[in-house]
Amino acid sequence: MTTGKRLFRYAAIFKKTILLGLLMLSIAVAAELTGPFLAKKMIDTHILGIELPWYETAQRGDSVLYQGKWYTRQDHVSEGEKAGAQVRVLQVGRDYYFVGQPIAEDGQREVQNGKLTINSSSETAEYPAQRLTNSEVFAFFRPETKGLIMLAVACMGLLILASVFHYGQKFMLQKSANQVIQKLRVDVFAHIQRLPITYFDNLPAGKVVARVTNDTEAVRELFTKVLDQFFSSSIYLIGIFTALFLLDVRLASVCLLLLPIMVVWVILYRKYAAAFNHAIRSRLSDINAMINESIQGMSIIQAFRREKETKEEFNELNEEIFSYQKKLQRLNSITSFNLVQLLRNIAFILFIWYVGGASAGVGTLFTFGALYAFVDYLNRLFQPITQIVNQLALLEQARVAAERVFELLDEEGIEVDRGKASCYQGNVRFDNVSFAYQPNQYVLKQVSFEAWPGETVALVGHTGSGKSSIINLLFRFYDVNQGAVMIDGRNVMEMTKQQVRQHMGIVLQDPFLFTGTILSNVTLGDPSISRERAEKALRDVGADQLLRTLQNGFDEPVIEKGSTLSAGQRQLISFARALAFDPAILVLDEATANIDTETEGIIQQALEVVKKGRTTFIIAHRLSTIKNADQILVLDRGSIVERGRHEDLMAKRGKYFQMYQLQQGESASTGMALTSP
Structure with missing residues (x-):
């Protein structure tokens, strides 16, 4: 499905609001475009209509008294009404003259010595003429005053009506646009929660954030500005062309040539602008x-004095954007206002040529009112064209941004299972499991072990031996390539990922805290975890000993990542979080690696409470912390090379023994260095 169709489907969700906005826009445009027709009637009928034939009649409401006789204009004399002699009132220069007889043919006028000379294409005629005073001229205009006032009031009313409906359509279209973007952002963010961990392995967090913020904002511009202008401009064009055809079919047909020119224009613009916008x-x-x-690594940048190099890297990226923006700006400059003005000037040249060349005199081809209306509509015609052209840049930016957003939405996600799964006992079995992050590069090779409910299993080994990969498979962050992972005898591949994780808890080496309070970081907004339960979890892990110094206690605000708290405090909150959720399986991923000895002692005491009745997996570099583990698995290059309790493995004097002795030797050396004078 194309990007346009997908955007249309989002817009269709709020079609009632959009259709109401478009209806109001149509009414506003119709009211606005009626104005020139009213102006035409005011000019042709009520102003220039004074030159229509006048007939001598009896006194009536719309008749004019001149030299003792009453005269009524031709368009006010009904059929069958008795009328006398015909007279005329004609304008010559700035003056009006009374001619007491009909004229044969109109043409170029000239007055000398009380004689009106009219030179037409076929003959020259002379008529006696009397110059009218201002009061006499006004008397002939007076019957039209009421009509002029009514049309002026109608024009004002239409302008007010158009303003009200313009406000309404703007409000409705903006509202629907914001609703569409709100829905799109919710969908994008919800989809991010469903994406597998592998997606984030290959895409930096900043790029994901850009899709949710910058790209959706560009799409918002599409709905709030571009489509608004396109809709209103399209309706304006329809209304203007309708009016032009009502005035003159031939000239309106010529103006229609602008439409294919615009279509070709848009196609060519999009062809070149798309590449620039994609790059930008x-x-x-x-x-x-x-x-x-x-920002994440600012301490490292400043510690190693890499500010200059980081700035240069930023400047390089910024320069690339600037170069593409210059190319796009050059394209916009060529294809925007200048081209519209060129077309506008061509249209007016053709119009002047047509009017001047096809008519012998003004008024034989067009009335002045029709001429005014046509010029007015011709001027108005280029306003929506200019608006459309000016929005082409935003249209392309929004289209490219929408492609990127939908590209993210098209990533295969994981269906969220909102059902509640019964708590399992915690029996975990890896049956001949092999796994590779990259094809044929196995990080786990035929790994088999079993952890019984309530047992503590420790995973040890050098970096890259596969410890974290076992935990990733247990949580189904990744799926096995060969073999099976079983929980209570059930293959995890037969369970949804939410069911697998529902009764698991994890404490990471570098715990992640969210913006909020200490308590909200323990409950994570879960309504099933009461305040009392969260506070008990904090006390059980000994957090009250380290957090009691805080001004607000457990309600102390936590900013991003908990940067105002110490490493020990953050780790204790993470332990309390795992405990509050009461998991059947608990994973401690090097949870004591970054903690001082005093805090580690507190946590070791709390662990005895946390582990009770749970299957616990511990990834640890400090082997001294896992002496009491029920089972220790020693991994090397993706395989389990030793397994057993601490005493058994020490008695074997194998790889575990060497690692333990090495750590003990380092500890002894460190202790001697600290105590030496």
Whole structure:
């Protein structure tokens, strides 16, 4: 499905609001475009209508008294009404003259010595003429005053009506646009929650953020500005062309040539602008990713004095964006206002040529009112064209941004199972499991072990031996390539990922805290975890000993990542979080690696409470912390090379023994260095 169709489907969700906005826009445009027709009637009928034939009649409401006789204009004399001699009132220069007889043919007028000379294409005629005073001229205009006032009031009313409906359509279209983007952002963010971990392995966080913020904002511009202008401009064009055809079919047909020119124009513009916009959006994502990375690693950048190099890297990306923006700006400059003005001037030249060349005198081809209305509509015609052209740049930016958003939505996600799964006992079995992050590069090779409910299993080994990969498979962050992972005798591949994780808890080496309070970081907004339960979990892990110094206690605000708290405090909150959720399987991923000795002692005491009745997996570099584990698995290059309790493995004097002795030797050396004078 094309990007346009998908955007249309989103818009269709709020079609009632959009259709109401378009209806109000149509009414506003109709009211606005009626104005020139009223102006035409005011000019032709009520102003220039004074030159229509006048007939001598009896006194009546719309008759004019001149030199003792009453005269009524031709368009006010009904059929069958008795009328006398015909007279005329003609304008010559700035003056009006009374001619007491009909004229044969109109043409170029000239007055000398009380004689009106009319030179037409076929003959020259002279008529006695009397110059009218201002009061006499006004007397002939007076019967039309009421009509002029009524039309002026109608024009004002239409303008007010158009303003009201313009406000309404603007409000409705903006409202629907914001609703569409709100829905789109919710869908994008919800989809991000369903994406597998592998997606985030290959895409920096800054680029994902750019899709949710920058790209959806560009799509919002599409609905709030571009489509608004396109809708209103299209309705304006329809209304203007309708009016032009009502005035003159031939001239309106010539003006229709503008439409194919616009279509070709838009196609060519989009062809070249799309490439530039793709490059710009891509570089913006790179900049977001780099900024995010720089902020996360600011302490490292400053510690190693890499500020200059980081700035140069940023400047390089920024320069690339600038170069593409210059190319796009050059394209916009060529194909925007200048081209519209060129077409506008051509249209007016053709119009002047047509009117001047096809008519012997003004008024034989067009009345002045029709001429005014046509020029007015011709002027108005280029306003929506200009608006459409000016929105082409935003249209392309929004289209490219929408492609990137839908590209994210098209990533295969994981269906969220909202059902409640019964708590399992916690029996975990890896049956001949092999796994590779990259094809044929196995990080786990035929791994088999079993953890019984309530047991503590420790995973040890050098970096890259496969410890974390076992945990990733247990949580189904990744799926096995060969073999099976079983929980209570059931293959995890037969369970949804939410069911697998529903009764698991994890404490990471670098715990992640969300913005909020200490308590909200324990409950994570789960309504089933009461305040009392969360506070008990904090006390059980000994957090009250380290957090009691805080001003607000457990309600102390936590900013992003808990940067105002110490490593020990963050780790204790993470332990309390795992305990509050009461998992059947608990994973401690090097949870004591970054903690001082005093805090580690507190946590070790709390662990005895946390582990009770749970299957616990511990990934640990400090082998001294796992002496009491029921089972220790020693991994090397993706395989389990030793297994057993601490005493058994020490007695074997194998790889575990060597690792333990090495750590003990380092500890002894460190202790001696600290106590030496």
